[in-house]
Amino acid sequence: MADKYEVAVIGGGPGGYVAAIKAAQLGKKTVCIEREYWGGVCLNWGCIPSKALIHAAHVFEESTGHALEMGIDGGKPKLDSKKLNAWKEGVVQKMTAGVAQLLKGNKVAMVMGQAAFTSPKTIDVTTKEGKKTIEFDDAIVAVGARPISLPGFEFDEVQICSARGGVNVETIPKTMTIIGAGVIGLELGTVYAKLGTDVTVIEFMPQAMTGMDADLVRPVQRRLEKLGVKFVFNAKAKGAKKQGTGTGKTVEVSYEVDGKTQTTTAEKVLVAVSFRPNTENVGLDKAGVKLDAKGFIPVNEKLQTNAARIYAIGDCTGSPLLAHRAMKQGEVAAEVIAGHKGAAYDVVAMPGGAFTDPEIATVGLTEAKAKEAGYDPLVGKFFFGANGRAVASGAGEGFVKAVVDRKTHVLLGVHIVGQNANDMIAEACVALELGALADDLAMTVHVHPTMSESVHEACKAALGEAIHALNRSAA
Numbered sequence: 001m002a003d004k005y006e007v008a009v010i011g012g013g014p015g016g017y018v019a020a021i022k023a024a025q026l027g028k029k030t031v032c033i034e035r036e037y038w039g040g041v042c043l044n045w046g047c048i049p050s051k052a053l054i055h056a057a058h059v060f061e062e063s064t065g066h067a068l069e070m071g072i073d074g075g076k077p078k079l080d081s082k083k084l085n086a087w088k089e090g091v092v093q094k095m096t097a098g099v100a101q102l103l104k105g106n107k108v109a110m111v112m113g114q115a116a117f118t119s120p121k122t123i124d125v126t127t128k129e130g131k132k133t134i135e136f137d138d139a140i141v142a143v144g145a146r147p148i149s150l151p152g153f154e155f156d157e158v159q160i161c162s163a164r165g166g167v168n169v170e171t172i173p174k175t176m177t178i179i180g181a182g183v184i185g186l187e188l189g190t191v192y193a194k195l196g197t198d199v200t201v202i203e204f205m206p207q208a209m210t211g212m213d214a215d216l217v218r219p220v221q222r223r224l225e226k227l228g229v230k231f232v233f234n235a236k237a238k239g240a241k242k243q244g245t246g247t248g249k250t251v252e253v254s255y256e257v258d259g260k261t262q263t264t265t266a267e268k269v270l271v272a273v274s275f276r277p278n279t280e281n282v283g284l285d286k287a288g289v290k291l292d293a294k295g296f297i298p299v300n301e302k303l304q305t306n307a308a309r310i311y312a313i314g315d316c317t318g319s320p321l322l323a324h325r326a327m328k329q330g331e332v333a334a335e336v337i338a339g340h341k342g343a344a345y346d347v348v349a350m351p352g353g354a355f356t357d358p359e360i361a362t363v364g365l366t367e368a369k370a371k372e373a374g375y376d377p378l379v380g381k382f383f384f385g386a387n388g389r390a391v392a393s394g395a396g397e398g399f400v401k402a403v404v405d406r407k408t409h410v411l412l413g414v415h416i417v418g419q420n421a422n423d424m425i426a427e428a429c430v431a432l433e434l435g436a437l438a439d440d441l442a443m444t445v446h447v448h449p450t451m452s453e454s455v456h457e458a459c460k461a462a463l464g465e466a467i468h469a470l471n472r473s474a475a
């Protein structure tokens with residue numbers, strides 16, 4: 001006998017669990033099916049564990065660097081990597097338990113098992129106890145994505161790792177090769193470099209974090225180089241050869257630069273190049289759901305797939321692969337199912353960034369994109385070196401850049417490189433969603449002393465009205 005639900009959600013990651021909670025809150029009898037872990041990649045080996053490690057590495061490194069500068073000498077810090085890993089796991093457990101509690105508290109039925117459509121109206125779930133059949137009115141596919149390896153770099157998650165093995169810090173390697181200078185490669189590269197690993201980054205493109213404003217990336221690369229990270233650009237990774245035994249195990253990575261093959265050897269290799277969707281083995285063909293050439297699920301503004309009453313959200317729908325995007329899509333899909341007339345995924349502000357040191361956070365149009373879009377932008381820049389709180393916190397590196405339409409003063413984008421940039425960007429997201437003018441942020445009183453005063457000053461600078469910097473831009 002099949003269990004019948006109004007809404008069936010496949011996947012318990014940030015997209016799926018949020019969609020299930022929202023659907024239940026909107027009065028729908030909802031089931032959420034997850035095969036491995038509540039909270040998905042984000043909570044188990046993505047956003048949260050990586051940020052736990054970023055925090056720990058920061059504390060470790062501060063105690064030998066910035067702390068000494070301030071006259072605080074607590075002695076040489078020692079790292080117990082097993083304890084660090086256990087602490088990180090504790091953070092993960094706390095957060096995943098919280099998700100399970102929220103699902104339960106919102107009366108979402110939770111089924112642990114591998115789900116696959118058997119028709120446009122039914123799903124079979126393979127659970128430990130056997131097969132379960134679920135009938136649904138509407139289904140939301142939130143199956144996420146997984147890291148792609150390169151030919152010759154099969155993941156064993158110990159010596160050759162994806163991010164999944166990358167966030168396991170039970171032992172800290174003396175040497176590490178990272179393939180890919182994208183956000184994940186550089187976030188984890190920062191962690192390992194701060195914990196004492198000798199890191200080499202091999203990148204196919206001529207710059208780190210391709211696609212990001214090079215102005216924002218420069219301070220991050222500078223900092224990583226200061227931490228001893230070596231970058232090899234325009235380099236194509238070709239293969240990995242495991243060698244040695246026991247504690248002497250290493251991996252030799254070969255790569256090609258300017259037609260010449262070179263090698264680098266390290267204890268651990270992290271491949272952080274790209275993701276592929278988990279859309280195989282979900283029976284999507286049986287439900288009539290079409291995929292694009294790369295296996296992602298195309299959706300419209302209402303997050304509907306081509307198949308009636310089947311929706312898709314999060315990483316399995318393609319870029320940008322971000323937890324906050326998946327969560328927003330989850331809420332929207334539930335609202336559409338519940339019949340909310342205006343519900344659509346039509347966000348103006350989709351922030352993105354990196355939790356490197358300094359952090360990068362960006363929302364809206366960059367100066368170059370604004371020009372491409374036909375604007376004549378005003379650009380205001382404010383450096384954290386002139387912000388009292390930043391200097392007092394040892395965070396004087398970086399700046400805020402505000403991009404503003406010269407004609408209307410509408411704020412087009414804000415881009416930050418600096419400590420806590422990803423917290424500061426929230427104000428700009430609200431401003432962009434409201435269609436605010438740079439004048440609105442320039443007129444708004446910000447708490448002193450805070451780093452967020454720099455957002456206010458960057459908007460003032462764009463208008464030629466900065467107080468704590470010399471004005472270069474004239475409105």
Ligand SMILES: Cc1cc2nc3c(=O)[nH]c(=O)nc-3n(C[C@H](O)[C@H](O)[C@H](O)COP(=O)(O)OP(=O)(O)OC[C@H]3O[C@@H](n4cnc5c(N)ncnc54)[C@H](O)[C@@H]3O)c2cc1C
Pocket residue numbers: 010011012013014015016033034035036037038039040041042043045046047048050113114115116142143144145163184278281282313314315316321322323324325326355
């Ligand atoms: C190291 C790292 C750091 C990251 N940091 C950030 C960050 O700082 N900020 C940010 O926004 N994003 C970050 N991300 C990306 C973020 O983790 C993803 O965008 C997010 O998890 C996507 O959510 P999702 O629900 O779409 O998919 P997922 O989190 O992948 O969840 C999908 C779930 O579906 C389950 N599933 C799949 N198939 C089936 C099936 N057939 N039956 C049942 N269950 C199934 C999976 O087990 C999984 O739990 C990071 C990722 C990594 C790897």
